[in-house]
Amino acid sequence: MYTIIDDIDQRVGARIRAERESRGWSLTGLAEKSGVSRAMVHKVERGESSPTASLLAKLAGAFGMTMSALLALAELEDGRLLRVTDQPVWVDPESGYLRRHVSPKSASPLNLVEIDLPASAEIPMPASAYLQTRQLIWVLDGELVFIEGGERHELGAGDCLELGPPSDCVFKNESSRTCKYAVIVDRKA
Structure with a gap:
């Protein structure tokens, strides 16, 4: 890795x-x-x-x-293949949120990122981070609470949510174990 x-x-x-x-x-x-x-x-x-x-x-x-x-x-070189051993991993120094960039840097408008959200962690994201994109959240393991504006979504393993219009959001893990989820971003939305 x-x-x-x-x-x-x-x-x-x-x-x-x-x-x-x-x-x-x-x-x-x-x-x-x-x-x-x-x-x-x-x-x-x-x-x-x-x-x-x-x-x-x-x-x-x-x-x-x-x-x-x-x-x-900042992380990637151009190419169509990004092997697991070359996938960049970044850890938020404050929360322990671990982000693995899975998709290669190519002409494709899609980005795929895998996230490990520690137990009891909370990551706020401003609406500006979602402008001009379409995003899906796919929970791979555990439980995720996603607060989108005033709407609360409780997601379990296998659940997939398409984000609505840009609004301030919060990713929360209210459980006692790590939640693993993927974010799929369409940059050409």
């Missing part, structure tokens, strides 16, 4: 800086668009801070992309 731990902060920071600069935005501009402080954006870009899933989702949303797309740009 390829685990991105040693240089993930630097790679993600460089990708965020490249995205910001390609748009001609200042640090302050990105901070305003994302709701993340300028100081934190600066630390993340320099690889001095391990960003949480929530923070990455806010930054990705400001760029009009999903967290998965942002991380894929």
